[in-house]
Every structure is written in structure tokens, then in C-alpha cells.
Amino acid sequence: xxxxxxxxxxxxxxxxxxxxxxxxxxxxxxxxxxxxxxxxxxxxxxxxxxxxxxxxxxxxxxxxxxxxxxxxxxxxxxxxxxxxxxxxxxxxxxxxxxxxxxxxxxxxxxxxxxxxxxxxxxxxxxxxxxxxxxxxxxxxxxxxxxxxxxxxxxxxxxxxxxxxxxxxxxxxxxxxxxxxxxxxxxx
Amino acid sequence: xxxxxxxxxxxxxxxxxxxxxxxxxxxxxxxxxxxxxxxxxxxxxxxxxxxxxxxxxxxxxxxxxxxxxxxxxxxxxxxxxxxxxxxxxxxxxxxxxxxxxxxxxxxxxxxxxxxxxxxxxxxxxxxxxxxxxxxxxxxxxxxxxxxxxxxxxxxxxxxxxxxxxxxxxxxxxxxxxxxxxxxxxxxxxxxxxxxxxxxxxxxxxxxxxxxxxxxxxxxxxxxxxxxxxxxxxxxxxxxxxxxxxxxxxxxxxxxxxxxxxxxxxxxxxxxxxxxxxxxxxxxxxxxxxxxxxxxxxxxxxxxxxxxxxxxxxxxxxxxxxxxxxxxxxxxxxxxxxxxxxxxxxxxxxxxxxxxxxxxxxxxxxxxxxxxxxxxxxxxxxxxxxxxxxxxxxxxxxxxxxxxxxxxxxxxxxxxxxxxxxxxxxxxxxxxxxxxxxxxxxxxxxxxxxxxxxxxxxxxxxxxxxxxxxxxxxxxxxxxxxxxxxxxxxxxxxxxxxxxxxxxxxxxxxxxxxxxxxxxxxxxxxxxxxxxxxxxxxxxxxxxxxxxxxxxxxxxxxxxxxx
Numbered sequence: 153x154x155x156x157x158x159x160x161x162x163x164x165x166x167x168x169x170x171x172x173x174x175x176x177x178x179x180x181x182x183x184x185x186x187x188x189x190x191x192x193x194x195x196x197x198x199x200x201x202x203x204x205x206x207x208x209x210x211x212x213x214x215x216x217x218x219x220x221x222x223x224x225x226x227x228x229x230x231x232x233x234x235x236x237x238x239x240x241x242x243x244x245x246x247x248x249x250x251x252x253x254x255x256x257x258x259x260x261x262x263x264x265x266x267x268x269x270x271x272x273x274x275x276x277x278x279x280x281x282x283x284x285x286x287x288x289x290x291x292x293x294x295x296x297x298x299x300x301x302x303x304x305x306x307x308x309x310x311x312x313x314x315x316x317x318x319x320x321x322x323x324x325x326x327x328x329x330x331x332x333x334x335x336x337x338x339x
Numbered sequence: 340x341x342x343x344x345x346x347x348x349x350x351x352x353x354x355x356x357x358x359x360x361x362x363x364x365x366x367x368x369x370x371x372x373x374x375x376x377x378x379x380x381x382x383x384x385x386x387x388x389x390x391x392x393x394x395x396x397x398x399x400x401x402x403x404x405x406x407x408x409x410x411x412x413x414x415x416x417x418x419x420x421x422x423x424x425x426x427x428x429x430x431x432x433x434x435x436x437x438x439x440x441x442x443x444x445x446x447x448x449x450x451x452x453x454x455x456x457x458x459x460x461x462x463x464x465x466x467x468x469x470x471x472x473x474x475x476x477x478x479x480x481x482x483x484x485x486x487x488x489x490x491x492x493x494x495x496x497x498x499x500x501x502x503x504x505x506x507x508x509x510x511x512x513x514x515x516x517x518x519x520x521x522x523x524x525x526x527x528x529x530x531x532x533x534x535x536x537x538x539x540x541x542x543x544x545x546x547x548x549x550x551x552x553x554x555x556x557x558x559x560x561x562x563x564x565x566x567x568x569x570x571x572x573x574x575x576x577x578x579x580x581x582x583x584x585x586x587x588x589x590x591x592x593x594x595x596x597x598x599x600x601x602x603x604x605x606x607x608x609x610x611x612x613x614x615x616x617x618x619x620x621x622x623x624x625x626x627x628x629x630x631x632x633x634x635x636x637x638x639x640x641x642x643x644x645x646x647x648x649x650x651x652x653x654x655x656x657x658x659x660x661x662x663x664x665x666x667x668x669x670x671x672x673x674x675x676x677x678x679x680x681x682x683x684x685x686x687x688x689x690x691x692x693x694x695x696x697x698x699x700x701x702x703x704x705x706x707x708x709x710x711x712x713x714x715x716x717x718x719x720x721x722x723x724x725x726x727x728x729x730x731x732x733x734x735x736x737x738x739x740x741x742x743x744x745x746x747x748x749x750x751x752x753x754x755x756x757x758x759x760x761x762x763x764x765x766x767x768x769x770x771x772x773x774x775x776x777x778x779x780x781x782x783x784x785x786x787x788x789x790x791x792x793x794x795x796x797x798x799x800x801x802x803x804x805x806x807x808x809x810x811x812x813x814x815x816x817x818x819x820x821x822x823x824x825x826x827x828x829x830x831x832x833x834x835x836x837x838x839x840x841x842x843x844x845x846x847x848x849x850x851x852x853x854x855x856x857x858x859x860x861x862x863x864x865x866x867x868x869x870x871x872x873x874x875x876x877x878x879x880x881x882x883x884x885x886x887x888x889x890x891x892x893x894x895x896x897x898x899x900x901x
Contacts, residue, residue, distance in 0.1 A: 156667070169397040170460050173707025176393055184381040198385050205389065209396055290347065291369065292376040297350065312354045319351065322372075323364055 161222055164212045172209050179223065180205070183230050186293055190234045200237055204230040224302040227295070231303055283318045286311060344369050383789035384544035390792045391550050391811070394706060398554045398744055401462045460556065460706070460742045467745035468557050468808060469801045471839045539761045539832065542818065543789030546753045553749040553836050556705050556794065556809040559741040560611040597621065600730055611739035617725070617732040625727065640693040642682060645726050648674040655699045655722040658731040668740060669720060670702030670709055696723045696732060703796075705742065705809045710794045715817075715831040718796045742809075749811070749836040756813060756834055759841060760787065787815040787832060795833045797840075810835040 156174065163171035183204055188197040207229050215225050279287065289295045289303075297308040304311070347369055352359045572582045588609075595603040601618040629635050646654070652672050659666060666672070675698045685691035702719040703710040710718040723733040750756055790813035797808045815832040835841065 159667075167401065168459060169401050170394075170706045172393065172397055173390065176390060177707070180386055180389070181380060184385075185379050188379050194382075198381065198389075201381065201385075202389050202392070205393060206396060209393060210400065287372065291372050294343075309354065312350055316351045316355050316358065319365060319368065320358075323361065323368055 157222060158217075161212065161215065161217070164209075165215070169209065169212075172212065175208075175222070175226075176205055179226055182223075182293060183226060186227060186230050186289075187234060189288055189293070190231075191237070196237070200230070200233050204233050207233070220302050221299060223295075224299045227299060227303055279318055279321070283314055286314055287318055290315060341370075343373070382544050383791070384546040387790060387792045387813070388546055388548055390708075391553070392548075394554065394708075394792075394811070395550045395552060395746075397706075398462060398746065401460070459740070460744050461559075463743050463745040465552070465746045467743070468555060468806060469799070471555070471747065471797075471799060471808070471810070471837060538783075539785050539787055541757050541761055541787045541815075543787060543815070546790070546813075549751040549753060549836070550749060551751055552746040553811040554706070554744040555747050555811065555837060556742045556744050558611070558738065558807040558809075559743055560609060560739070560807075600728070611741075613734075613737040615734040615737070622725075622732070623728070636689070640695060640727060642679070642693055645693065645697060646729065648676070651697060651724055651726075652699055654724055654729065655731060659722065659734070664734070664737065666701050666720075668704060670704055670717075672699050672701045672722075673717075674699050695727050696725050698723050703736075703738075705794045706744075708793050709791075709814070710796050710809060711812070711814055711831060711833045712796050713833060715833055717831075748838045750838045750841055756836070756841075759834055760815065760832055783821055785821070786818040788818050790815045790834075793833070795835050797835070810837050810840060812836060 157178065160171040160174040164175070180201070184197060184201045187200045187204070188194070191197050191200065204226070208226055211229075215222060219225075286300065286304075289300050290297070295303075297311050300306075300311055301308045344366055348358075348362060348365060351365075358365065574581045590609045591605055591607050593603060593605040595601060595618050597618070599621050601621045602615050603618045604613065604615050606613050625638050626635060629638065651674050655672065656666070678692065678694050678697075682688070682691045682693060699722045700717060700719040701722065702717045712718050718736075720734065720736045720738070722731060723735075724730065725732040793812055793814040794809035795812040797810050799806045799808060812833050812835045815834065817830055817832060820830055
């Protein structure tokens with residue numbers, strides 16, 4: 153948390169809520185992505201993201217810096233919002249949609265590398281849901297292990313161990329030819 | 340290997356050091372996992388709409404907690420100034436500036452309360468700023484202090500009907516060049532034929548769910564520092580009883596550094612701003628001795644003399660930092676480089692103009708959002724750098740940032756808002772640059788992208804006072820800005836959301852015109868001699884004394900008796 157963020161939070165907590173805009177601009181994309189990966193539906197993600205920020209704005213006076221990063225606090229609100237949403241709607245999420253989307257929107261230009269990426273995604277799908285979510289939060293959403301720990305209630309050590317196991321699993325699963333392609337594309 | 344990948348791997352090595360031997364395989368795997376991330380982003384329309392809703396919610400919450408309202412820090416400053424030791428200090432200054440050596444100490448004591456330049460907002464009831472149709476002066480009073488609103492300086496805004504009429508007439512005139520006021524760059528009449536014709540088309544996302552009420556902000560100024568009669572008695576001119584001017588307000592203080600490359604600093608208590616200009620008497624005037632064109636040409640700068648934008652911004656940042664001027668409450672600074680457009684398009688480079696002074700804008704942020712002039716340029720604090728000497732020459736629009744806010748009814752229909760931009764009809768309240776006609780003009784279609792939320796800098800005149808307002812607005816990026824030499828290259832089109840403004844049958848100020856540029860090769864920016872905008876105090880000074888001199892200017896002005 154840098155100085156500008158600390159100042160904005162402090163200002164908000166003294167009633168200068170206009171400073172919340174800075175926090176919004178910093179986190180809107182991250183929170184939206186976080187929610188989207190849990191809902192896989194644009195309109196739902198927008199609704200829940202809106203609700204998350206409104207709730208954060210209303211309760212920012214309750215945020216205690218001693219109890220964790222602001223980002224963790226915000227992610228926790230988002231997570232609870234998503235949980236509440238599913239409790240209410242009892243919907244199921246099809247994780248396949250994420251990967252279909254990925255293969256359509258974010259592949260490398262070269263066909264060979266594109267194929268390699270699809271293979272990686274295929275193996276990513278094969279991971280246990282908890283592990284896959286961990287990889288998504290760490291690698292795709294850029295959350296720190298501390299933030300993930302605060303969100304999931306697991307220890308940082310356990311999370312790192314799970315990530316390590318997942319990478320080893322992926323390394324052994326992805327074909328040598330794919331790794332060669334991937335490795336070659338780095339040069 | 341990127342820092343991100345290195346960090347991720349390092350975290351794993353801490354737990355399982357043996358993994359390090361597999362780094363050659365792991366690193367590309369992690370990289371590709373990251374690259375496989377779906378490109379999920381919220382739509383710009385959603386981001387803008389949610390921001391508006393949050394802004395409204397912020398104001399609502401702040402109105403519920405009125406203890407959050409802040410008094411004008413300028414009023415606190417005024418209170419501070421009333422303290423006896425300050426009056427004594429200022430009186431000493433005024434006493435014919437004899438005790439010049441005491442000035443630095445006085446300046447150190449002249450300390451505004453913390454927060455003067457830190458944004459704060461106090462909430463007022465709805466409609467507190469009166470009708471937004473209150474006749475405007477059409478001129479941004481602060482813009483005259485530097486380069487900021489060329490459009491407004493050069494061409495005070497006429498009612499729409501007049502604008503439309505004159506535009507229509509202009510299209511049918513024979514080619515000519517309308518003269519712009521000397522040195523003021525482009526006004527609407529300062530355009531070379533043929534006029535271009537622009538139309539806008541919108542290619543962004545549709546925005547829905549716009550709020551019915553938006554908060555208009557007003558910058559809180561001050562009525563000046565009340566000066567006691569006892570204070571005025573200290574000004575003994577010998578032939579006038581200054582203390583007979585009861586209740587006079589101290590409106591400005593100007594002090595000057597009397598040294599080479601010194602500055603003149605003016606603190607304006609009424610407008611709530613500080614402006615710093617080069618003390619021109621102590622700056623070199625390289626063209627003073629020129630008697631022929633060859634001399635001028637020999638001194639003309641070339642583009643190679645102009646530092647890069649990064650260097651200019653670094654120089655400005657360093658100077659501001661040295662003088663304790665925080666830029667924390669401003670947006671990312673940028674260099675105004677319009678001169679390069681004209682230079683690059685000039686066939687004869689020897690005739691092209693390279694300015695001695697380059698301006699850097701530190702954008703204003705109101706409620707955390709950028710502020711735009713009605714013509715689309717970004718408003719902010721300006722820092723001029725004299726590139727001949729690589730020195731900061733002026734700082735202007737360093738303003739107090741105490742605001743009041745009040746809600747006004749907003750236009751909620753996005754399609755209606757778009758019509759103000761895309762209809763191309765001079766009958767609309769918002770002038771659309773030059774409407775399309777069939778007289779064979781060059782026609783250009785400009786594409787507008789999804790808007791962001793911002794504010795439009797706007798002035799009304801109410802109760803004998805200029806009100807400096809900030810209207811919530813949708814700011815549409817121009818995706819293909821015109822590159823013609825005579826276009827002023829707006830990057831944005833600003834459409835205020837306030838209904839009263841939009842629906843006015845007597846429009847005030849056109850928010851979305853493309854401003855024509857100066858015809859004569861110079862950039863369309865006002866080149867006002869900084870000394871000319873000051874208080875006339877630049878003649879004061881104490882040659883040879885490298886200490887600041889101070890002039891105290893009470894208001895009303897006191898003229899020597901004849």
C-alpha cells in the first residue's frame with residue numbers, strides 16, 4: 153500500500169469521501185476480474201462489482217489497517233458479495249467458459265505457440281478447483297499469498313505448497329514438445 | 340525473466356529450494372500461464388457509470404455527516420493573517436522596504452494552514468450555486484495569467500445565436516485571413532479559409548443508468564484579508580490618510596527576488612491562488628538589442644534546443660520540489676507540444692516558430708477527476724520552462740483547492756447527450772464547431788470513443804462575483820483527431836451532464852468546439868507577457884540586493900494624490 157493509497161484511505165475515514173475515487177480507479181479492474189472469474193457473466197460481474205464498491209464506500213470507516221491490506225479488505229467484500237449472490241440465486245458456474253474465453257481472446261499470434269497455450273490451459277483445467285483458483289488468483293489476478301491467505305483462510309505456507317505442487321504437476325503433464333515450443337518462444 | 344516471474348519462483352524456492360534446479364523449465368511455464376490469462380476488463384461505459392454513482396453516493400454520505408464540511412482554508416489563512424505578529428511583519432515590509440534583510444524571516448512566518456492546497460469539499464443544499472444560466476463573463480479570469488484557455492482569452496463567448504449566425508456568414512465570405520489580436524493566437528475569427536467542416540460519429544459503448552442528480556463543484560475563494568485601520572496607519576505617504584479607508588481588504592501580496600533569474604511571486608487572497616513569474620528585469624532579454632531580421636533569426640531556437648518531454652517534466656518537478664510546491668493533488672503532467680505540429684507542417688523551416696517557453700500542465704483534479712476547459716483542453720496548473728536557459732520561468736494557476744458541492748438535475752438519457760455532439764446542427768445549444776454545409780468545404784468525420792467521467796471548467800457571474808464551477812461531464816475521446824495545420828487538435832469533446840446547462844435556450848459556453856489555430860504560424864496559445872499580468876509592482880525592487888522585496892497591495896487601490 154503506497155502513500156497515495158494510505159492518504160486516500162485516511163481522508164475517507166475522516167469523512168473526505170471524495171478521495172474514494174482514487175481507490176476506485178486503482179481497484180476497479182482487479183475487483184471486476186476477481187468477480188468475473190467467479191461468475192463468468194458480464195452483467196452479473198458488473199452488478200456485483202458495483203455492489204462491492206458501494207459497500208466499501210459505505211464502510212470504509214470500519215477498515216482497520218492493522219488487520220490487513222486495503223486490497224485484502226476489498227477482495228473480502230467482493231468475495232462475500234459473490235457468495236451472497238450464489239446463496240441467493242443458487243446458480244452453478246461453468247469454469248469451462250473461462251478457458252473458452254481465454255483461447256479466443258488472448259492467444260499468441262504464432263499458431264504453434266497458440267497451440268501450446270491451449271495445451272497449458274487444458275492442463276490448468278485438470279487441476280483441482282481449489283488449486284486452480286489459487287493459480288488464477290496468484291498468476292492472473294496478481295494477488296499476493298498474504299492476500300489469498302486472508303481470503304481463503306489458509307496459511308501462506310499451505311498456499312505456496314499447493315502452488316508448488318500444481319506447477320510440478322503441470323511441468324510433468326505438459327509435453328516436452330510443448331515446453332520446447334514455449335521455451336523457444338521466449339528467445 | 341520479468342520481475343513478476345522471478346518473484347513467483349522465489350516464493351516457491353523459499354519453500355522448496357530444490358525447485359531452483361528446474362528453473363529453466365518452470366520460468367517459461369509460469370510465463371505462459373500468465374500469458375494465458377483471459378483478457379477480462381470491465382467496459383469503459385461500466386467504469387464511467389459506476390464512478391458517477393459512487394460520486395453521487397460520496398456526496399450523499401457526506402451530506403449525512405455535516406461535520407465533514409470544511410471551512411475554507413483561505414479563511415483560516417485570513418484569520419492567521421490577523422494575528423498581531425503577522426500584521427507587524429507585513430507593516431515592516433510595507434515601510435518603504437527599507438528593512439529588506441528582515442524579509443526571509445517574515446516569509447518563513449507567512450505560513451498557510453496545512454491543507455490549503457489539499458482538496459476538500461463541503462456539501463451544500465441542492466441548487467446552491469444559483470442558476471447555471473447566470474450570465475457568464477465568458478472569460479476564465481485565471482486563464483489570463485498564463486497559457487491555458489486560449490479559446491476564452493481570444494474569443495469571449497457569444498450567445499449561440501450569434502455564433503451560429505456569424506459562422507454561417509463566414510462560410511460564404513471570400514477567402515481572407517481574419518486578424519487575431521496581436522500575440523493572442525487563435526480566436527474563432529482567426530482562421531484561414533477554407534474552414535474545415537467536422538462531423539462526429541459515436542463508436543463507443545452505450546452508457547445506461549446515468550444518475551438523475553450530479554454534483555456541481557464550486558471553488559471556494561475568499562473576500563480578501565481584512566486589514567485594520569491601525570495597519571494602514573503604518574503606510575505614511577505624508578499626504579493621504581490611508582486609515583480613512585475603513586474596512587479595506589488586503590487582496591494581494593507581491594514580492595520579488597532581486598537577483599539574476601529571480602521571480603515575482605503574487606499571492607492573491609481574493610482569487611485564492613499563487614502565481615510566480617520571472618522577474619523580467621532580472622532575466623536576460625536576448626532580443627532587446629536586435630535591430631534587423633538577421634539578428635532575430637540568429638537567435639531563433641531550433642527543435643534541437645528543446646529538451647525532451649521527460650527532461651522538461653523532470654526539470655519542472657525538481658523546481659516545484661525545491662520550492663515546496665506539492666503536485667500530489669494533480670494528475671500526470673504533460674507537455675504542451677502544439678508548436679511541433681506547426682513546425683513539422685511548415686514547408687520553410689526557417690520561417691517556423693520554436694518558442695522560448697514551453698508549458699507543462701499539471702492537470703487539476705476535482706473530486707479525483709480531471710478537469711477540462713469547454714474546448715476540450717485539460718485544465719491545470721501551468722509551469723513554463725524557458726528552454727533557452729533551461730529554467731522554470733513561471734508557475735500559474737496554483738490554486739487553493741477548497742470546494743463546495745451542490746446537486747443539480749442531470750440528463751440521464753445517453754442518446755440525448757449524444758445528440759449534442761453528433762447532430763451537427765447549429766440549432767443545438769452546444770455549438771458543434773463548424774456545422775456541415777454543402778459549400779464544398781473539406782469535410783472530416785471524427786470518431787468519438789466511450790466517454791470517461793470528468794468535469795468542465797465553467798464560469799458564471801452571480802452577485803457581482805465570478806463563480807468558478809466544475810460541471811460533471813462526459814468526456815469523449817476523439818479517436819482520430821484532425822491533423823490539419825489550422826485545427827487546434829482537441830483530443831476530447833466535453834459534454835456536461837447538467838440539464839439546465841444543456842437545455843438552455845440561451846446557451847452560454849460551447850463545450851465542444853474544435854478551436855481553430857493561429858494563422859500566422861505561432862501556436863494558438865496566448866503569449867501574455869507575465870509582467871503585464873502582475874500588479875504593476877515589478878518596478879519595485881532593490882537593485883543589487885539579493886533578497887526578496889515585498890509589495891503589499893491593499894484594496895481598493897490607492898492612487899497617489901496629484
